[in-house]
Amino acid sequence: MSTTTAIGYRRALPVTDPDCLLTEDVPVPELRPHDLLVEVEAVSVNPVDVKLRAGAVPDGLRVLGFDAAGTVRAVGEAVTLFAVGDEVYYAGAINRPGTNQRLQAVDERLVGRKPTTLTMAQAAALPLTVITAWEALFDHLGLTSDSSGRLLIVGATGGVGIAMTQLAAALVPGVEVIATASGPERAELIRSLGAAHVVNHHGDLERQVRAIAPDGVDWLFTAYSEGQVALYGQIVAPFGRVVAIDDGSRDVAPLKSRAISWHWEFMFARSLHHACDMVAQHELLDAVAELVDAGRLHPVIEAELTPINVANLVRAHEAVETGHLAGKVVLHGW
CATH class of the missing domain: 3.90.180.10 (Medium-chain alcohol dehydrogenases, catalytic domain)
Structure with a gap:
């Protein structure tokens, strides 16, 4: 042929x-x-x-x-x-x-x-979603099987968020997952995959996350970072890490006072x-x-x-x- x-x-x-x-x-x-x-x-x-x-x-x-x-x-x-x-x-x-x-x-x-x-x-x-989620969790956020703390997944019912929630539940059991979703059906889906808490990303995200993690989250994954960096600077704890997969440059100055690090994940980089x-x-x-x-x-x-x-x-x-x-x-x- x-x-x-x-x-x-x-x-x-x-x-x-x-x-x-x-x-x-x-x-x-x-x-x-x-x-x-x-x-x-x-x-x-x-x-x-x-x-x-x-x-x-x-x-x-x-x-x-x-x-x-x-x-x-x-x-x-x-x-x-x-x-x-x-x-x-x-x-x-x-x-x-x-x-x-x-x-x-x-x-x-x-x-x-x-x-x-x-x-x-x-x-x-x-493949694409699990590779992206794996690299974000382990290569960029630096999680290990011994990690403990709180991870916020913004856009948890997208393909990468679904994979990340399952990977976190399976491989980093000491990490408490807070997931964003809209609507009861999506919230129930992401809970069934291992999320400990679900918040609505159409609501006041800072207030909802702070109610669960008063001192902020240790790690944040986002599929939608445009216009959100200042917000992330308020809900990520000092010395925390953020990893994003969407496009475009970002002004990460709002993260500086908390020494929060910003990472880009692109599964085609390798x-x-x-x-x-x-x-x-x-x-x-x-x-x-x-x-x-x-x-x-x-x-x-x-x-x-x-x-x-x-x-x-x-x-x-x-x-x-x-x-x-x-x-x-x-x-x-x-």
Whole structure:
């Protein structure tokens, strides 16, 4: 087979435009030494897909997709972590063609073994969000199994917040999670995943958090930091840490008097810059697979669509664009 089916875009268009996504035949990728050739069997859609499709002008056909589960069909000459026939899951790299194609090349150091207790569709709901949550918790906030204190998760019912709440409950039991959510159903969801307290981010957040943590929280994760830095300076304790995943520069001067540190999390940093510890993403995905198979973490899925085609990807992009999902949209089968 010399070509494979891919879905991408050639112009940055709104999701309502009939040409916002296109199906084309593309060459089967040539493998680099550490690459796997994966037969993609399931994918999910993330906010980064929507952002790129709507605003990033491509050079030719750009194939989106940053979550996948599938089966290894070929390996590069330097591959040591996987073999043909292995079932895997991963989020890939932002500077290579994405997962919305039947056959994809991906560096083995970014890939984990698929949890055995999950279907391909369920596994495809996890990689990007669990990598982001893991790196935020452990690489940036510096939490360990011995940590104790309070963690505030702003935007807890988003994909990353859902993963972070479960990881904190499973791996840092001494940390008390305060989660933000709106509405009783979302509050109940995030409590069921391990949050000790739920506050409404549409209300007076400082008053609500201070009622639970009078001295402030030790760590804060935020998916929505724009215009909130001064507020965070009031609810994070001295010498606390904040980690953000949204875009844009921030004036962090309001944090200085409390010696609060600010961190950015970007899960593509290791692959984009060929970090010397790139294999850390493989290791964390394998660790997550163990947690899943032990029943300590699970995907939260809003909708499951089949097959993987333009119509269903458009539906998924439309759903993600609303910003109101409490769980992932996954697609499987071709």
